[in-house]
Amino acid sequence: MSTLxxxxxxxxxxxxxxxxxxxxxxxxxxxxYEDGIYGAIKGTGCTQKIAAKDGVNFYVLGPDLxxxxxxxxxxxxxxxxxxxxxxxxxxxxNDKVQAWV
Amino acid sequence: xxxxxxxxxxxxxxxxxxxxxxxxxxxxxxGHEIMRVFFYHDGVNNGTNLTTPPQDDRNIVKRxxxxxxxxxxxxxxxxxxxxxxxxxxxxEMQRNGKDAQNIAEGFRxxxxxxxxEAGIQSDRLVVFGD
Numbered sequence: 001m002s003t004l005x006x007x008x009x010x011x012x013x014x015x016x017x018x019x020x021x022x023x024x025x026x027x028x029x030x031x032x033y034e035d036g037i038y039g040a041i042k043g044t045g046c047t048q049k050i051a052a053k054d055g056v057n058f059y060v061l062g063p064d065l066x067x068x069x070x071x072x073x074x075x076x077x078x079x080x081x082x083x084x085x086x087x088x089x090x091x092x093x094n095d096k097v098q099a100w101v
Numbered sequence: 102x103x104x105x106x107x108x109x110x111x112x113x114x115x116x117x118x119x120x121x122x123x124x125x126x127x128x129x130x131x132g133h134e135i136m137r138v139f140f141y142h143d144g145v146n147n148g149t150n151l152t153t154p155p156q157d158d159r160n161i162v163k164r165x166x167x168x169x170x171x172x173x174x175x176x177x178x179x180x181x182x183x184x185x186x187x188x189x190x191x192x193e194m195q196r197n198g199k200d201a202q203n204i205a206e207g208f209r210x211x212x213x214x215x216x217x218e219a220g221i222q223s224d225r226l227v228v229f230g231d
Contacts, residue, residue, distance in 0.1 A: 064116075091104070099227070
C-alpha cells in the first residue's frame with residue numbers, strides 16, 4: 001500500500017513537512033509544491049532529513065519553483081522535478097493521496 | 102481513473118485553488134475522469150459570480166465555470182459553508198428569505214454527503230488547501 005504525500009507549506013514556516021517525514025514509509029512518495037518547494041533547496045536542514053529518508057521518493061513541482069524564482073540547479077540531488085502531468089500520474093500510481101497542510 | 106477533488110481555500114488567498122485547477126486540467130488532459138470537485142470551508146468562495154478581478158489577472162471563478170462546462174464537471178459547494186459565507190442559489194434564497202442569489206455558472210449547492218460519496222466512489226480523493 002503506497003501513499004503519495006503532498007506538502008504545500010514551507011518547512012521553515014510550518015511543521016507539516018516534519019510530520020510528513022515522520023509518517024512516510026519506504027515505498028511511498030513525497031511531493032513538495034506551492035511553498036513546500038522551499039524544502040527541496042539544497043544545503044538546508046530539510047534536505048538533510050530528506051537525504052536520510054531511505055526508500056522514499058521525493059519530487060518537487062517545477063512550475064512552483066519557477067513561480068518563486070528558484071532555479072532548478074538549486075534543487076538538492078535525489079529530488080525529481082516534475083510537472084502537473086507527473087503530479088497526476090503520481091496520484092494515480094500510488095494507492096492514496098495524503099495532503100499535509 | 103476516477104478522481105475527486107476537494108478545495109478548502111478561497112480564490113486569491115494562497116495558491117490552493119490554482120493548484121487544484123491545474124491538477125484537474127492535467128488529469129482531464131491525461132484522460133482521467135473528474136467525478137466531482139467539492140468546495141468546502143473558504144473554498145465555497147470559488148462559487149460566487151460577483152467577483153470582478155482586474156482584466157489582466159486570472160478570473161478564478163470563471164475559469165472553474167468554463168472548465169466545468171467544457172468537461173461537464175460536477176462543481177459542488179458545501180451548503181453549510183456557503184450559508185455562513187453568503188453563497189446563495191435560487192433554493193437557498195427562497196429558503197432563507199434572501200433577496201439575491203450569486204451562485205456562479207456550473208456550480209451547485211449541496212451537502213457534505215456529496216464529499217463522502219466522492220470519497221467512496223472515486224479511486225483517489227485529492228485535497229487542496231490550508
